Amino acid sequence: MTNSKKQESCKTTAICNQKGGVTKTTTTANLGIGLAMQGKRVLLVDIDPQADLTTALGWPDSDALPMTLADIMEKTVNDEEFDCYGAILHHEEGVDLIPASIELSGMEMSLVSAMSREFTLRSYLSLIKHEYDHIFKVRMDADMLDMIESVKQYGVLVPALVRPANDGYQMIAGHRRQKASELVGHDSIPCIIRNLTDDEATIIMVDSNLQRERILPSEKAFAYKMKLDAMKRQQGERTDLTSVPLGQRLSGKTSRELLAEQNPDSNTQIQRFIRLTNLIHRRVSTVMKSRIYNRLTKRGVINEVYIRKVYGKSKQIRFISSKTVCPVGYVQTKHPMFKKKSVCKYTVEGREEIHENLKFDTSGLLKLMRIKETRRSIEYMDNRISLYAAQYGKCAVTGQYLQIDELNCHHKTPLKSGGSDRYDNLIIVHVDVHKLIHSSSPETITAFLERNKPDKKTLAKINELRVLAGNLTI
Secondary structure, eight states, X not given: OOOSSSOXXXXXXOOOOSSSSSSHHHHHHHHHHHHHHTXXXXXXXXXXXXXXXXXXXXXXXXXXXXXOHHHHHHHHHTTOOOOTTTTOEEOTTSEEEEOOOGGGGXXXXXXXXXXXXXXXXXXXXXXXXXXXXXXXXXXXXXXXXXXXXXXXXXXXXXXXXXXXXXXXXXXXXXXXXXXXXXXXXXXXXXXXXXXOOHHXXXXXXXXXXXXXXXXXXHHHHHHHHHHXXXXXXXXXXXXXSOSSSSOOBTTTBOHHHHHHHHSSSOHHHHHHHHHHHHHHHHHHHHHHHHHHHTTOBSOOOOOOHHHHHHHTTOTTOEEXXXXXXXXXXXXXXXXXXXXXXXXXXXXXHHHHHHHHHHOSOHHHHHHHHHOOOTTSOHHXXXXXXXXXXXXXXXXXXXXXXOOXXXXXXXXXXXXXXXXXXXXXXXXXXXXXXXXXXXXXXXXXXXXXXXXXXXXXXXXXHHHHHXXXXXXXXX
């Protein structure tokens, strides 16, 4: 709910970003659950064909669901009749969800020829938004069970109150009676239709629910705040100030004093209830922080190779349940590099560009292709050629260009230790480096260090390969 002079029936927030891995799903789930903890009714809509939000909330097999957002949009575009509440899933933490599926990726082509395609989702949400403009939750408590039994025997004795909204009606009072009727199997309930403003609808909704025998303190607090704001707007007072210091209207009484006269709680009690809404906000913030903070630790091991390579040097790395959490502020991006139009294998100039981009002498690659080792597998021979091209004919440790007689293809994990001839287990290095990786002789190690004088970065690479080979670091 908002506190603008013309109160909106429901607030819609879009969380989107074309870049992946920027916590869109995490933000949406936590924000939605946080708002639900504040007493608000929340609907989450997953519009990602990958269905990450649907999976995160406990429905991993979204393709098996009977109805998803793709089905809703397809029926909306084709103007077919469907149950607008049929796809809504109810989560145990108090939020509702409209799930997505991979079929959503094909909707883009269907929407190309659709009229007003940019309003397809909005038109559907307009049918159900009024259901999320109510701060009182329908709970399956003892009173609700009694109401279900009463509706089953006698039907709905007291009509619900609705007002015209869009192409249908918005329910103001009677949500519990409606829910009980749905559970019993009735497809309609008696209603009274009235033309009400937003503020009038808010006051009636609050009054009808405050009469309940059992009501949560948080519900009463938000109800009093909503009604007080509506009364202030009806009196024409500013909403950014409290009502006490202002010129008092209506026989010198403030809105809060009038509210106290209409309800069993005193002026002071109502003031305390309204203050409780701020405490609830802070409490929710504290709970959300503690849920993460108490599990967040600086100690852990980065098991993912890519994360260790890209983010491993960051001091902001954290761990939750052995999972690595990367800092968003450390994410580094690169400008996209477009392919040059001149690069083409069908022209002389284009082939020259390709050969120039190889950045190493292709004659060495041809010599390597002609070398045959009968004791090695075909996979080893092919991957060695691929590695030579990928490393531009350089040693992976020292970075120097290699002649064919200086080249060795090293197994990171030795074959005797369970290694293989796979591409990711091979690396092209200088013959001296290869000897140093496998050497356990102090004389050989000392001679290499004195001759080459490797820096810390080069020595770290050598030690990493020595550990994988089963040797001690230098």
